[in-house]
Amino acid sequence: MAEPGRALPAPTPETQHFWDGTKAGELRLQRCDSCGKNYFPPRPFCPVCASRSVSVFKASGKAVLWSYVIHHRPVPGFTPPYAIAVVQLAEGPRMMTNIVECPQTPEALQLDMELEVVFEAQNDKITLPFFRPAKG
Amino acid sequence: MRRNAVAVVGAAETTRLGVIPELSQLGLHADAALNAMADCGLSPKDIDGIATANETPVQLAHYLGITPTWVDGTSVGGCSFMIHVRHAAAAIEAGLAKTILITHGESGKSRVGNPPRSVHPQSLNGQFEQPFGPMGPPSMFTIPVLRYMKRYGVTEEQIAQVSVVQRQWAAMHPRATFRTPITTDDVLNSRMIAWPFRLLMCCLVTDGGGALILTSADRAKDFKTKPVYITGTGESVETPMVSQMEDFTSSRAFRVAGPTAFQQAGISVNDVDHLMIYDAFAHLPIYGLEDLGFLPRGEAAAFIAAGNTAPGGKLPLNTNGGGLSYMHSGMYGMYALQESVRQMRGTSPAQINGAKISVCHGVGGMFAASGTIIFTNDPA
Numbered sequence: 001m002a003e004p005g006r007a008l009p010a011p012t013p014e015t016q017h018f019w020d021g022t023k024a025g026e027l028r029l030q031r032c033d034s035c036g037k038n039y040f041p042p043r044p045f046c047p048v049c050a051s052r053s054v055s056v057f058k059a060s061g062k063a064v065l066w067s068y069v070i071h072h073r074p075v076p077g078f079t080p081p082y083a084i085a086v087v088q089l090a091e092g093p094r095m096m097t098n099i100v101e102c103p104q105t106p107e108a109l110q111l112d113m114e115l116e117v118v119f120e121a122q123n124d125k126i127t128l129p130f131f132r133p134a135k136g
Numbered sequence: 137m138r139r140n141a142v143a144v145v146g147a148a149e150t151t152r153l154g155v156i157p158e159l160s161q162l163g164l165h166a167d168a169a170l171n172a173m174a175d176c177g178l179s180p181k182d183i184d185g186i187a188t189a190n191e192t193p194v195q196l197a198h199y200l201g202i203t204p205t206w207v208d209g210t211s212v213g214g215c216s217f218m219i220h221v222r223h224a225a226a227a228i229e230a231g232l233a234k235t236i237l238i239t240h241g242e243s244g245k246s247r248v249g250n251p252p253r254s255v256h257p258q259s260l261n262g263q264f265e266q267p268f269g270p271m272g273p274p275s276m277f278t279i280p281v282l283r284y285m286k287r288y289g290v291t292e293e294q295i296a297q298v299s300v301v302q303r304q305w306a307a308m309h310p311r312a313t314f315r316t317p318i319t320t321d322d323v324l325n326s327r328m329i330a331w332p333f334r335l336l337m338c339c340l341v342t343d344g345g346g347a348l349i350l351t352s353a354d355r356a357k358d359f360k361t362k363p364v365y366i367t368g369t370g371e372s373v374e375t376p377m378v379s380q381m382e383d384f385t386s387s388r389a390f391r392v393a394g395p396t397a398f399q400q401a402g403i404s405v406n407d408v409d410h411l412m413i414y415d416a417f418a419h420l421p422i423y424g425l426e427d428l429g430f431l432p433r434g435e436a437a438a439f440i441a442a443g444n445t446a447p448g449g450k451l452p453l454n455t456n457g458g459g460l461s462y463m464h465s466g467m468y469g470m471y472a473l474q475e476s477v478r479q480m481r482g483t484s485p486a487q488i489n490g491a492k493i494s495v496c497h498g499v500g501g502m503f504a505a506s507g508t509i510i511f512t513n514d515p516a
Contacts, residue, residue, distance in 0.1 A: 007255070009263035019263075041264045041380070067283040067384050069330035071275045078269045081331070085268075086279060086379045096265045096279075096379040106331060111286050128267055 006077025008126050015042045017056050022127040027059040027117050029091055040093035061117035063087035063131055066094055070104055083109055087131050101132040139401060140515035142225040143356035143363035146176035146349030147477040149470075150241065153311055153463045156343040160249030162199060164241030164345035165191055169200055172347035176359050178235065183349070185233030187224055189216035189240065189467060190251075196239055206233035212373060213500025214414060214467040217348070218507025221473065222369035224350045234351060241345030242465035265377055273416060277502040278333045280384035281419045285332070287385050288434030290422075292332050296323035297441040298418040299336050299460050304447050306457025308486040313340050314461040337418035339459035339468065346470035348477070353515065364480040367493070368401025368510035370394060378502040387499070389506035390427035394497060397508035398429070401493075405430045409491035410479045411451060412472040414498040415458040421445070424497050425453075428508070447486070455479065455486040469498040473509065480513040 011019045018041075021028030031038050032046035033053040045052045068085035071078070083104045088094050100118060102108050114134035121127045148171030150156070150164055159167060165188065173179060180201040186193045187208035197204055208223045210216050217240055224236040243250050253272070255262045270276045284290060300320055306312035318336060326335040356363035372392035375381060382388050398404065405428065413424035425436035430451065439445070445453035456462040456475040463471055476496040478484035492514040498507045 006269070007262070007266040008257065009267055010257035011263065012258050015263055041260050041377070067280055069275055069278050069282070069333065071269060071271070071330045072328045073271060073275070073330075075269050075271045081328075082269060084270050084275055084279065084330075086384075094379055096268050096270075096377075098268050111282060 006122065008122055014044055018042050019126060021058070022119055022129050023121070023125075025119050027061050027129055028056050029059045029089070029093060030054050030056055038091045038093060040095055060090045062090040062134065063115045063117070065099065065109060065111055065113045065115055067111065068099070068109060070106070085131070087115055098130050099132065100130045137226055137229055137369065137400060139367045140365040140512065141353055142228045142350055143353050143365045144348050144477050144511070145351055145356050145359040145361050145363060146172040146178065146347070147474055148172040148175045148347055149311075149474055150345040153344040154313055154342050155245050156243070157246040157248060159243070159343070161241050161243045162191060162195060162249055164243060164343065165196055165239045166199055166241070168241055168345035168347040169196070169237060169239045172237065172349050176349055176361050178349060183235050183237045185224065185227060185236035187220035187236065187238045189220070190242065202237070204233065206236065212505035214416070214469040215498025215500040215505055215507040216467065217469045217473055218496065218498040218509050219371045221348065221350065221366060221509050222371055222507060225366045225369060228350060228352055234355070236350045238348045238350070239345070240347065240467060240470035242467055243343050244341050244465040245343045261377055265379055273502060274333065274338050275330045276378050277417050278330050278419070279378055280381060280503070281332065283384035284419065288437075290434070290437045292324060293320055294437040294441045295332070295337060295418050295422070296320045297437075298415070298421055299323045301440060301443070301446045302415065302454050302458045302460045305455045305486055306461035308447070309456055309462060310485060312457045312462045313342055314457070333417060339416045339464035340461070342463045342465055344463050344465050344471070346474050348473060362481045362513065364477050365512050365515045366509060367512045367515070368397040368399070368403070368508075370396030370400070370508040371506065373505040374503060376501060376504050381503055385433070387423055387427055387503045387506065389503065390424060390497070390499070393506040393508040394428035397495070397510050401510040403493060403510070408451070408493050408495050410455065410476065410488050410494040411453045412455075412476050412494070412496040413453060414468055414472055415454055415460050416464065416468060416499065418460065420499060421453060428495070428497060452488050455484060455488065469507070472496050472498060476509070476511050480511050
């Protein structure tokens with residue numbers, strides 16, 4: 001569990017499915033029914049073709065480490081140094097996250113390393129998606 | 137827009153730069169505005185258009201005693217003032233106003249009269265970035281850089297060179313905050329902020345402001361100041377979330393704003409005598425040089441490290457020392473514009489002799505927005 005004090009999201013009607021998904025142990029993305037684009041963050045229409053015909057689907061949870069910094073300054077809920085990362089999901093979209101079960105060092109955190117999603121409940125309502133080195 | 141139809145006739149920074157606890161943010165706007173009016177011999181009754189960011193144009197119009205027929209409150213981060221210049225030039229050409237004041241003021245260090253910065257937990261940033269521990273620009277703006285470094289084989293030493301070179305320019309400016317020369321080792325041994333970024337690769341945090349006054353080129357001839365003509369402009373935005381940039385090695389907003397300005401100006405990068413690229417962090421000039429077309433992708437860091445942008449180099453860049461050494465109140469774009477105007481007037485302490493074309497390129501947010509202004513003192 002993360003320490004108390006971390007900033008937590010407040011879902012909106014347009015994003016509720018994503019946070020319901022993390023709570024249920026699923027990483028939910030959206031796909032356009034018209035043009036097939038997979039996209040994130042959530043919105044009830046396609047950011048490529050503007051179609052309102054879109055579907056929510058369960059992503060594989062597989063990703064690669066795209067880029068990051070190792071933050072050395074104090075932030076509520078975090079113990080520096082810690083990595084603030086962006087991962088590239090197998091389905092295409094990128095998302096910000098933290099990398100867990102891995103030393104927070106440049107040597108351990110290699111770009112393009114394979115990752116898999118894990119979920120950590122923060123309270124009764126919010127579960128955050130983190131990523132750890134893939135266990136193959 | 138027509139080239140050279142509008143000119144900057146008034147330009148000034150706040151009376152002091154640095155730590156100014158005796159003035160609020162609004163007071164810094166006003167101090168800069170009064171200095172710019174004095175620079176070109178105008179009073180509030182002569183101003184009929186006002187643009188500003190962070191504060192609203194309503195606040196400034198009332199505080200300064202201006203009755204505008206045109207206002208612009210575009211507030212998209214530190215390049216807002218480049219975008220104000222663009223909008224103001226279009227407005228003057230369209231006859232919506234004759235004399236436009238653009239103001240900036242920010243109590244970035246002393247935090248007097250600044251609204252607190254916060255990220256709403258229901259915003260997209262609040263839901264999909266803030267929970268993972270970023271704390272302001274040093275931990276966000278820097279996130280794409282490792283991808284750039286891996287793709288092009290760029291080293292921490294090369295990024296540190298940006299800070300070293302800009303300090304050489306700052307040493308020539310009496311008003312620069314940091315003027316003492318630094319070495320690559322100084323940068324690489326400075327306190328770690330967000331690896332691979334160390335303290336001396338990050339901008340200052342200071343108090344200050346600046347203001348510009350624009351009018352038509354025809355009217356500009358009646359002023360005592362040397363007109364600085366607006367010959368090309370561009371603007372764009374991409375995303376409020378750095379994690380959602382299309383390409384971590386390049387800014388889409390840069391690639392739209394920059395070429396738009398060059399096309400309007402009818403010039404190529406080879407025509408540029410002087411260049412300002414908003415440098416909140418040391419990687420910004422690298423991205424800017426490539427996205428504006430000065431260099432092929434992946435070559436800008438080596439170009440800077442080789443001294444090409446340093447005093448005496450072939451492409452003088454950030455000749456005030458930039459946000460890394462001159463000053464950075466939070467929305468630095470106004471200070472880059474001020475240095476471009478000084479260079480075109482021939483009054484910079486680091487004057488590039490004979491410079492006729494200055495490109496001033498800004499960023500807003502974390503690669504969220506961009507504005508580019510190309511100035512000339514030779515409208516022929």
